[in-house]
Amino acid sequence: MGDVELAEILRRQGITDERVLEAIRRLDRAEFVPEARRAEARQDSALPIGHGQTISQPYVVAFMTQVLNPQPGERVLEIGTGSGYQTAVLSGLCGEVFTVEVLPELAGPARERLGRLGFQNIRYRVGDGTAGWPEEAPFDAIIGTAAPEHLPPALYQQLRPGGRLVLPVGPRHGAQELIRVTRPLGGGAPQVEKLLGVRFVPMTSAPPPPFVH
Structure with missing residues (x-):
């Protein structure tokens, strides 16, 4: 059973991209x-998922996906698999999702869950999200579901020219902002847009060595 009511709540809150609403609905x-x-799953609120992490508020998931604007055939890098909810939303909208999670305790169950639910265009990695996934770069779009204090240079470098990156930035305790960064086609400085005040768990580096499934 999908979340038809949740999708309608998000529509009333200003989410206008029908593809995003359909992904939520499914x-x-x-x-x-x-x-x-x-x-509490159909409430528009963040919820704890264990290990000090949360599943984001549905409005924030939908808003971030809408401003990322993933397209069919595109390769999208997600930093912070978490429970896999944002991963699942992205999976239905693009060609392939590459998702990186720092905590093996979350990465394993998320991979099992998404596999059980039939998602096949997702690749998984356990490791330091701030390092991205350089072996698979460049990406058409990158999304972060945890907040570094500043934009990690490695993530920007893994964005193709013309690509866009959406993530929260800011201190662990204090005001964070959701930003969209576009890498200009002709080179030059990143184009940065401030979108929304948010509150996310901090993006952390990983002590365990990365590995790819």
């Missing part, structure tokens, strides 16, 4: 939250 958010929180 998913059951309850699949991506702990058993004890499933009754």
